[in-house]
Structure formats: structure tokens, C-alpha cells
Amino acid sequence: MDLRQFKAFVAIARQQSFTRAAEQLHIAQPAVSMAIRKLEEELELTLFNRKDKRISLTAEGEVFLRHAERILDNFGAAQTEMAELRGLSRGEVRIGIPPMMSSYYFPRVIREFRERYPELQLSVNGEGAGRIQRLIARGEIDMGVIAGGNVPEGLKSRRFLREEIVACVPAGHPLAAGGSISLEVFLGQPLILFKEGYFMRELIDATARERRLTPQVVFETNLFSLVRSLIKEGLGVSTFLRMVVSEDPDLVALSFDPPLHLDLLIAWKAEGYLSRANRAFVDFLMERVGEV
Template sequence: MDLRQLKFFLEIADCGGFTKAAEKLFIAQSALSTAIKKLEEELGAELFSRQNKRIALTYEGEIFALRAREILKSVDSAGQEIAELKSLIKGEVRVGLTPMLSSFFFPKILAAFKQQYPSLQISVQGDSAWNIQRKIETGEIDMGIIAGEVPDGLDSHHILREEVVACVSRSHPLAGNRKLPRKKLLSQPLLQFKAGYAIREIIDDIARKEGIGTVTAAESNIFSLLKNLAKEELGVAFLLKMAASGTPNEVAVISCDPQIYLNHFIAWKKNTRLSPANRAFVDFLASELDEYYMLKRAAETFPLP
């Protein structure tokens, strides 16, 4: 038995006769009849009843038709998967990244991914987590980094839980503290991200819940500008710890009490099949993050002297 026989059999069943099936398959009717006779001999059962010049499936034929369709569908799926694996030779990864993560977290990951998949193109679009989420939902980008809660319309993989810390000038009166109450930090003039940025939403939400009337000294969507404004003593900037600590001696870093954390996810539209290139990136990112967290835990457990 081979796939060719299964296709012949199903074409006859769908056409309701040998003549029409032979025409659609572009083969002689005698060759088609011979192929089906051989198939019936192999199975030891009649697949078609031939009465009054009419062709119909027997009970055995109906059962076999169901299984034949499943077999051919599985073969098609397997062929598609193999083709997708081959397509990793070429393709494009389109991903949206938030500014701080794209500057301090993703460069090494993107470089390592490119080294493993040198033929794939990487297209990075920088934006706020909120705008990235909107662009995924509208199909402008395939996937991207979002922060906070994952909406119902997206599938996701958790990638990072990072502390949000306060940054002040090294000459600021609060600079000598490693940790301070949120209320004390939020009572200072604030250097804020613009509305729609995840950290801005967190800070505003905490201030609202704790009844703190905040004063915004300046706002921007450029995290490096906010950090430099803090360095120039204009106020307190809240940044991810990796960005605040990424350039030592520029600003003093203070943890909030209780601490503030922000969860990040790689997300894509729900019920949408990722391209092989994008799926390869998600899988690679998950693998790299397992190693990242392992090294991070080791550093926290056995800090350097």
C-alpha cells in the first residue's frame, strides 16, 4: 500500500465513480481500476459496491476512507513542518523592544541569536510597552516585549522580573540610602516617563493608592535623558535596575521599601501561528533566559568579595 493508492481511492469516493476520478487524476480508467483492485486485495475487503453501474463505499470503505484522510493529513502536516525547518535558512524576525531592555538586556541575546541563525534577518522596533502591545494586536509587528499584565488577546512567555529603583544625584540628600520608603521617594520632584509607559503607570498607581500628591519636574520617553536629569539634581527618576546600574557612578541607586518589580513578557497575537523564524526566536530567548537566571541566582548566592 502506498500514498498514491490512498489518493486514488479517496478521489473515487469523492467523485462518486471511476470515470470522473480518472479524468481528474489524468490517468487511464483501467490503471485506476487496477490500483484499487490491488488495494482491496491487500486489505482483504471490498471498498466499493458496484451495483447497477453505481459506485458507493461499502461499510469497510467508509471506515478506510476516514483513516485514509487522517493519514494524508498527517503526511501533509509533516511535510509542512519540514519545509518550515528548511525555511530557517531565510526569514525575518520582527520584534518590538522597549528602550531600556533594548539597550541593556537584548544586545547580547540578539547577537547570540544571529550567530546561531546567521541567515535570518532581525528587524527591531523600539517603543513603549503599551504601544508595542497595540501594534501586536493590530498586526503591525509579529511579537514584542510588553510589561505588567498580559491582555486576553495575546499569548506570551514570561522573560524577566526586574526591580524598579529610584535614581538621584550623588550629591542628593537621599543619596546615601540603599533603601527608602516609597512615600519618601515619591514626595520628591519626579522625573517621569510619559503616560503609557509601564513604569509611569506603576508610579502613578502607587501614588494614587497611597494618597501621595506627586510633583513632576520633567517627563520624557527617553530613559537616558531622565537618568541624566537625575544626575543634574533635577529630581528622582524611576528606572529598571539594570539601566540604573548599567553605568556606575553616574547616579545613586535607591531601592523602594517595599520594593517595586515589573514583569516583562514576549507576546504575540493569540490564535496566530508564529512563523518559523519568530518561533525560533521565542524558543532561543526562553533558553537564554534560563541561563541568565541561573547565573543571576549564583551571583546572588555567592557574591564577589
């Protein structure tokens, strides 16, 4: 077995397609098929179900995937660490940031980080907190911003921000003059919610379950700018971090009674190698927290 076989196997498992895997790896599809055929022959196992042009992992393939991902992670970590021992100055930070945070908190962070470390490259993946956790676990990103609470097993994290969660209504809404709103009243309103996997949606769903209430969801999206626009159009109300709506004259931010806050964490794989570039980003982020 060699690394090319491992890479081909993992790419097919993730893409569920030999064609898309070949495109991702920038090699011809016959080469991908041959790599998998040789791998299965060496293991004397069938790793993929091939039926009606659909690809899925066999039970044996599921087991092998865990080992293959770990091997590729370790190889990548070894390459990075050896490069650092050679004194190479360049590096890359691959980070996942939920869309709301990438627009209203991290632009300044990224600019100031680049000013301090111009030789380092940043690659930002905009996803919900749930998917960010999966991308970290799979080694597709190095670290990511997740919501506080129960940190998933296998991740290390540090808190860098605590922000108030507010209900957001259009200016002129009957609730706008109240200054605050109870969760029960909020859940009885027509709601515009983020899709599952985003921390705001998880909060609403968990709150509703605790109170045995059914949220009146009228629209779902993962585009926070669309949520803002639909609130202004009077379609419904939603939740935001206060920083997102504090300076918008067309929206009114209402504190919950009792108040709600969200802890935001920077997280990375506990058993993975955190490169010098990634350590620099974490240290820089925590340094900024101390300055606030």
C-alpha cells in the first residue's frame, strides 16, 4: 500500500464518486480505479459497494476509512513539522468560521493578523458550527469557530468571545418598544431561522424542546444577510448576535428575559499536530481578547 492509494480511497469515500475523486486529485479516473483495485486486492477485501452507478462504503470500508484518514493526517502533520524544523517561514492557516462571524468579527482579526504575519496564508471556510466540527475531525481544516457548551470529544478549544444573543424585529414592530422579550413570546412569533447545524438554530430548537413548545418557522436559510432582509420586509423575527444588528436603524435588538449569551471558541483536533502558523493564529486571537 502507498499514500496514493490512501488518498484515492479517502477521496472516493468523501465524494461518493470515482469521477469526482479523480477531479479532486487532478488525476485520470482510470488511475483512481486501478489504485482502488490494487488496494482491495492487497487487503483481500471489498471496500466499496458498486451498484447502479452508486458508490458507498462496505462495512469493511467504513473501518478502513478511519485508519486511512488517520494515516493521511499523520503524514500531513509530519510534512508540516519537518518543514518547520527546516526553518521555512511560510505556512497556511485553514480555518472554518460561521458566516455571521466571518462578516462581523473576523475581517478585522484577519487584517491585523496578516499585517503581523504577512508571510502566512489564511484560508477561510464559511460553514455552520456543526459542519466545522466535522471538517476539523476529517482534517479538511486545521481549526474552526464553534459554539460553547459541550465541546465534542476529540477537540481542544479556547474561548475568545462572549456575545449577547438578541431577538431581532423590524423597526415599528409591536414588540420593538418593549426593550426585552421572553423566550415564550419569541417562540410564538413567526420565525426566520438558520438551517440545522448553525448554533443559532440549535439554540432555538433546544429552548423549544425544554419548554415543550413548537417554533412557528416560516422560513429557513443559511444566508444571514437574507434573514436580515426578510425581517425588514416583515416576514418574521429571528435571533442574531448583538454585534450584527447594533448599528442597523431598520432593525431593533431586544434582549431576552432572562438574557442569553453565546460563548464562541476556537477549536482544533486534540490529537492532531497544530502547526506553528496555526499556533500563531490562536495566540494572536487570544492576545486580542486580552486587549478588549
